[in-house]
Amino acid sequence: MNIPYVVEEREDTGLINSKLGIWIFLASEVMLFGGLFSAYIFLRMAALPGDFERWASELSVPMATVNTVVLISSSVSMVMAWASLKMKDFSKYKMYLGITIFCSFVFLTIKYFEYSGKFAHDIYPSSNTFMAIYFTLTGLHVLHIIGGLVVMLYFYFPISHKMWDKQPEQFTNRIEVFGLYWHFVDLVWIFLFPVLYLL
Amino acid sequence: MYSNSNNHDHHEENFIQKYIFSVDHKVIGIQYGITSLLFLLFGFSLMAIMRWQLAYPGTEIPIVGFIFGEGGVLASEQYNSLGAMHGTIMIFLGIVPLAVGAFGNYLVPLQIGAVDMAFPKLNAASYWTYFVGGVIMISSFFMPEGAARSGWTSYPPLSVFENGQTIWLISMIFLITSSLLGSMNIIVTIVQLRVPGLTWMRLPLFTWAQFVTSFLLVLAFPPLEAAAVLQLMDRVAGTSFFLPSGLVMSGEIVDIAGGGSPLLWQHLFWFLAHPEVYVLILPALGIVGEILANNTRKPIWGFKSIVYSMVFLGFCSFIVWAHHMFLTGMGQAMSAFFQTTTMIISIPSVVILTSYFLSLWGGSIRFNTPMLFALAFLPMFGIGGLTGLPLGLAASDIYLHDTYYVIGHFHYVVAPGTIFALFAGIYYWFPKITGKRMSETLGKLHFWPSLIFMNGIFMPMFIQGLAGVSRRLADGGVSYAHASGVLQWNEFMSISAFCLGLSQIPFIVNIFMSLFTGEKSDRNPWKSTTIEWDAPSPPLAHVNFDSKITVHRTAYEYSVPGAKEDFIPQTES
Ligand SMILES: [Cu+2]
Numbered sequence: 001m002n003i004p005y006v007v008e009e010r011e012d013t014g015l016i017n018s019k020l021g022i023w024i025f026l027a028s029e030v031m032l033f034g035g036l037f038s039a040y041i042f043l044r045m046a047a048l049p050g051d052f053e054r055w056a057s058e059l060s061v062p063m064a065t066v067n068t069v070v071l072i073s074s075s076v077s078m079v080m081a082w083a084s085l086k087m088k089d090f091s092k093y094k095m096y097l098g099i100t101i102f103c104s105f106v107f108l109t110i111k112y113f114e115y116s117g118k119f120a121h122d123i124y125p126s127s128n129t130f131m132a133i134y135f136t137l138t139g140l141h142v143l144h145i146i147g148g149l150v151v152m153l154y155f156y157f158p159i160s161h162k163m164w165d166k167q168p169e170q171f172t173n174r175i176e177v178f179g180l181y182w183h184f185v186d187l188v189w190i191f192l193f194p195v196l197y198l199l
Numbered sequence: 200m201y202s203n204s205n206n207h208d209h210h211e212e213n214f215i216q217k218y219i220f221s222v223d224h225k226v227i228g229i230q231y232g233i234t235s236l237l238f239l240l241f242g243f244s245l246m247a248i249m250r251w252q253l254a255y256p257g258t259e260i261p262i263v264g265f266i267f268g269e270g271g272v273l274a275s276e277q278y279n280s281l282g283a284m285h286g287t288i289m290i291f292l293g294i295v296p297l298a299v300g301a302f303g304n305y306l307v308p309l310q311i312g313a314v315d316m317a318f319p320k321l322n323a324a325s326y327w328t329y330f331v332g333g334v335i336m337i338s339s340f341f342m343p344e345g346a347a348r349s350g351w352t353s354y355p356p357l358s359v360f361e362n363g364q365t366i367w368l369i370s371m372i373f374l375i376t377s378s379l380l381g382s383m384n385i386i387v388t389i390v391q392l393r394v395p396g397l398t399w400m401r402l403p404l405f406t407w408a409q410f411v412t413s414f415l416l417v418l419a420f421p422p423l424e425a426a427a428v429l430q431l432m433d434r435v436a437g438t439s440f441f442l443p444s445g446l447v448m449s450g451e452i453v454d455i456a457g458g459g460s461p462l463l464w465q466h467l468f469w470f471l472a473h474p475e476v477y478v479l480i481l482p483a484l485g486i487v488g489e490i491l492a493n494n495t496r497k498p499i500w501g502f503k504s505i506v507y508s509m510v511f512l513g514f515c516s517f518i519v520w521a522h523h524m525f526l527t528g529m530g531q532a533m534s535a536f537f538q539t540t541t542m543i544i545s546i547p548s549v550v551i552l553t554s555y556f557l558s559l560w561g562g563s564i565r566f567n568t569p570m571l572f573a574l575a576f577l578p579m580f581g582i583g584g585l586t587g588l589p590l591g592l593a594a595s596d597i598y599l600h601d602t603y604y605v606i607g608h609f610h611y612v613v614a615p616g617t618i619f620a621l622f623a624g625i626y627y628w629f630p631k632i633t634g635k636r637m638s639e640t641l642g643k644l645h646f647w648p649s650l651i652f653m654n655g656i657f658m659p660m661f662i663q664g665l666a667g668v669s670r671r672l673a674d675g676g677v678s679y680a681h682a683s684g685v686l687q688w689n690e691f692m693s694i695s696a697f698c699l700g701l702s703q704i705p706f707i708v709n710i711f712m713s714l715f716t717g718e719k720s721d722r723n724p725w726k727s728t729t730i731e732w733d734a735p736s737p738p739l740a741h742v743n744f745d746s747k748i749t750v751h752r753t754a755y756e757y758s759v760p761g762a763k764e765d766f767i768p769q770t771e772s
Contacts, residue, residue: 003315005391013390017317021387028379028417035422035467039429039440042463051458126437129458133440136432 007169022177026184033188036137040195043129055130056196058123060114064197067110068189074103075186078179085172090164093175097156100182104149111142134196141192144185151178222319223741227326228305229632234330235297239618240703241337242288245281247696252278253675254693278673279348280363284336286351287367290475291374292333294613297621298482299378299416300329303385303409306628309731309738310406312394312748312770317387325380332373339366350671352468355441355461359433360448368431375424382413389413394730396750400506401769403729403754404492404499407506408485411513412478419474419517426467433459440464462527469520477516479613480580481509483620484551487573490627491555492755493727494570495562496765499755501554508547515544525593526600534593541591548584552577568642572623575650576616583611586661601671604664607657615653622649622706629710630724634736635717641709648702655695659688728756728766 004010005017013020044052081096118124118131125135154160155175164171218226251260252273264271273281304322308315316322339346347367349358358364389410393402402410429440437455441464444457492499499505521529521537555577564570586608589595599605622645629637666685668676675689676682723732734744748770756767 003317003319003392005317010391015391017387017391020390021318021383024383024386024417025379028383028421031418032421032425035425035470036429039425039463039467042460042466043440043458046460047458124437125432126439126456128456129439132432132436132438132456132459135436136428136438140428 007167007173016173018173018177019180022180026180029184029188033137033140033191036133036140037191037195040133040137043133047129051128052130052199055128056134056199058118058121058131059134059197060117061197063110063114064193067107068193070103070106070110071186071189074100074107075183077103078182082172082175082179085164085168085175088168094156097152097175101149101152101156104145104152107145108142108149111138137192137196141185141188144188148178148182148185217740220323222315222323224304224308224316224319224322225632225738225740225743227322228301228303230326231296231300231304231329232302234333235293235301238288238333239293239297242285242293243700245285245288247700248273249278249281249285250693250696252673254690256674256677273673275673276345276348279350279671280340280346282671283347283350283353283367284340287336287347289613290351290479291371292329292336294479294617294621295378295475296329298479298617299385299409299412300326300381302405302482302486302621302624302628303413304381305632306731307385307388307406307409308392309631309734309743310403310729311389311392311397312730312733312744312750313388313392314742314744316384317391318384321380322384325377325384328373328377328380332370332377335366335370335373339363339370342366352472353430353464354468355430355433355464356443356446356448358430359441365431365434368427368434371427372424372431375420375427378416379420382416385409385413386417394748394750397730397769400503401750401753403485404488404502404505405482405485407509408481408488411509412481415474415478415481415513415516419471419478422467423471426464426471429467430464462524462529465524465527466521469523470517473520473523474513474516476609476612477512479617481512483576483580483617484509486620486624486627487555487576489727489729490569490573490623491558492757493627493725494565494567494573495558496565496757497558497562497755498753498757499554500558500560501550502753502755505551505554508550512544512547515540515547519544519591522591522596525596538591538593542588545584545588545591552581552584567626568637568639568646569623569627571643571646572619572626575646576619576623579611579615579619579653583608583613583616586611598667599664601669602664603660603668603670606670607660607664610657610660614657615650619649619653622646627725628731629713630720631731631734631736631738633714633717634720635713636720636724637713637717638709641705641712644705645702645709649699652695652699652702656692656699659685659692663688723768726764726766728768729754730769733768733770 003017005015007016009016077096077099081093081100084090084092084096115135123131125132155178160171163174221227221230248260248263257272259271260267260273267273267277304316342363344362344366347353347358347361347363349361349364353364353367389402389406429438432438433440433442439456439459441461442453442455442457442459443461446453446455446457488499488505519537519540521533522541525534525538559574586604590599590605590608626637626642629635663676663682663685666681668679668682668685676686720736722734722736724736725732730748730750731738733746733748739745749772750769751772752767752769754769756762756769758765759767
């Protein structure tokens, strides 16, 4: 069984299968987070005036700012990893992917301290609808980071490198497609940061 | 163009690789088909138990009564569980997996001349996620809390406190993930793997229907996933997304933060569940289109209008959801908007149905079993659709909301509608899938009683509903004076339901008998035009076709003047 357009693009659509697939997947992710964002708006409209602002002031803006920088850097290094593969430079690819992995660990660590700081002050998802939506949205985002991390570790360690030796183009495509996912996760955070911490 | 494959070398597959963890779209399609048919049967049995209770309240349920404890009588909570699970199983475990998982998986690659789906492993993952979700859902019957009992709609605040809901939510997350993976795959397959010459307007109606359906699944299901996550948080983490401040239960204020809104759930839920209606009906319309063209021996009338209507239906189905919420007090402006969009969305449905009726005009119709089911689909779906209009108008909905009228309406769409279309599809493509023909006699023995008893069940629901009998009453409404004039119909409906169950016996016998002793079928037993009939019956493992496929014409070139036969396959130059 040979499935066409795994590596080269179909002429009339200009796409490979996996790239179209990931865009459709991301469309569904937009709807998932879109549903949660609209829940946020709905709850905020229903809340007592000033309630959301008061609870939002409990969150740590510096920590979130650092995390924003960390995630944006990881997006840049992800692009660099893909670009290195395009230039057939595998060792550079490993370096940049390593940086991306490191960044996502940093993000998770900071997030861990943020969460545990809240729990230490007896602030839980059950405290208030703002905290409920805060923990749900960021928790789901963290799950996306962890999912991405698992995939990156797979691409980092040698089990996946056989493919680079045999089918370098397909391996490059995989990194590109994964990169699209990673940028999306980054983008979600770019929305979460102002909505939850600043507004 | 077929070079650079990523796929494994040709080695002998053992039984497990070939039939259990297969990545072949045909095997996965059959797995989906068998699993979902079993779920349909199970969901039907739950309903049969409920119908006994409605016809003969307080009497012992025959055969299975011992399950329900002392005396074999159904308690109200058990009735609620059966109701919630009947709806959930029929929709999420039965019809959608059968229409999209089984038919979509098996036929889409064949109809576009592809060797498989675009992502075969993802396809297998989608089936197994569905399977696990189904097992979790069924397992809830055996959990200490029992199965969910808040209806398939799971409205809070009740659902946040009722037993069994947590398992329901977890299972739904699996099912949503499964249909997401499956529909992504179908979209990519249709866009990318069409054979040369198969332009968009040459795609058969079935494939078009699957295409639009898949978009609905990809875009409408995630908000329900979001809602399921929120409800799970309400149950597990003690949040109050759907719980208002000052909620009182059993005379006491519940100890919660509050500040949430039950309406939020309804918005998120119906944002999925209205498009879901079209997920249920579009594949059926696609199947019926194929069978009508084939058995009238004529091109489908208004092919392009049908395609545009399907796409328009898809778009519009995202902006009508709140017509399920006219009674919630969401406001006049909202009601006015959603009743307007609801009236607009009925137009494309009417266009499609009218085109199908007009396709019959002047045809020399072959009345075989698939055609009988397809023909019966048209008026049945028509009744279902037209009785929906009074529900889509805010004023009349205030009276009809939550009565048996609603139940009758959507069952006409789904049961003698979609399920008849799916039966038609099974009879029509069975020779392709197995290489054997099904018995026509048994087929007719299946069709006629099914048609009669379907109407026997659902037609009286309109009468009861118009008299104001509410749905979801464990005693069927005996405690309400206004119901007393119409409750005698309950026995008639229940007997019809039991007979409908018995009418499925010829179908089951037919499947097994044809499988073992059926007449052998050639490639194209119905003399059809679409590409799947160019493959051997059954199609070859992993490659489907034994020749190179190129498409030269539109999908339904029947009775072309001057042609030597009354059909010209799409692949003929
Ligand atoms: Cu609706």
